[in-house]
Amino acid sequence: MPSKMQVEAINRGTVIDHIPAGQGLKIVNRLQLLDNQVRLTVGFNLSSGLDGQKDLIKVDDWLMTESEANELALLAPNATINIIEDYNVVSKFKMAIPKELIGVFKCPNSNCISNSEPIHSKLSVKVNQDRVQLKCHYCEKIFSKELFPEAY
């Protein structure tokens, strides 16, 4: 059986690959907040030898920076970012969990001042073996990553 690309190639832009199946929409949501004019093509539940199934996002004419990629690391820690210029991959990197997330997730504490004032949330990230915890800069409460189902 001839190999066939599951998603059409792009001339210039960013391809986010190896997103765990089911996480793609959350990343789309975040990308649209970063730039609401962004042109996206999304593939859900694509077959992947590596992961079984994966989601994949292509962003036309928009080059993601490493710090933007790192903000998404909690949603898809093993995803890879491919920067495309002239149909070629010119740069490829993995998301890395950042030390701090600013304005990415709401603090889960509904009584935290960051949820009622016009300010960005600020969460520091602590990785202890396989466990990821986030501490709010304002209310000082510590949360496990599972309490952050959605980006803003």
Place this chain on the structure above:
Amino acid sequence: MNNPLYRKHILSISDLSRSDLELIIQTAAIIKHSEQSRFLENKVVASCFFEASTRTRLSFETAIHRQGGSVIGFADSGSTSLAKKGETLSDSIKMLSGYADAIIMRHPQEGAARLASEVSNKPVINGGDGSNQHPTQTLLDLFTIHECQQRLDNLTITFVGDLKYGRTVHSLVQALSHFHCHFNFVAPDALYLPEYLLEELEEKNVSFKRVEAFEAVIPETDIIYMTRVQKERFDPTEYMHIASQYVLNVSMLQQAKDSMRILHPLPRVDEIELSVDETPYAYYFEQAKNGVYARQALLALVLNETVEET
């Protein structure tokens, strides 16, 4: 006296180093034994209580008046136009920082003081932000422990009652972690210390143990820190059963060290029997009085580059 606290925001006990804590305690002792201290002359301090807290507010305001400073502010934001006009907290604080030399604030939401510190060009002192921090309560507790034990290192401190919801206990445990103390924790399952704090103690290699029989650890204890078990957290029968196990009475003190002292952040309900007040171990009313000295010391250090003994 070298003063690293000059113009510093005081938001969380975890922002203060061991030497900062020692400086505050030392200054509070000097102030307590001075005829008078006038470290706040010509200073205006804003006392902004976005929620009512009579004890904390009066203690702060006494500390300002006793040192010759002036107070502006409010006792409850409901009586001001700030909330009614829909102004953000950030804007209110920016405005106040143009009037006063320092801002003391209490607020019902966690993180309010830290946010205020980010927009204020004057020092902000946290008088309690929701369930988060109340650093000056911890400072007065440390000052009191030092005063009655003459040291903070190598003490055995037994915490009793509500160790889960009481921020007083959490902050004091964190602050005492600098001082090589041993902690005994006496509490029902439902009111035991939160997981994050236990993890923090383990990370710092702090010596602690959970104790079932309160009376059994009294002979080894230097400080008993009693707290109130709040009725509203239990159904009435459960409350009666639980509360009765965490009551301190005179007969339990027979084996106590002569130097042992009992502290309580107050208000007390019935967890310390009134007869204990008459024993030399009771120190909770002196502790409450020390709130003024600890706050005097903090304000003096935050508002003066040097604080010299008078």
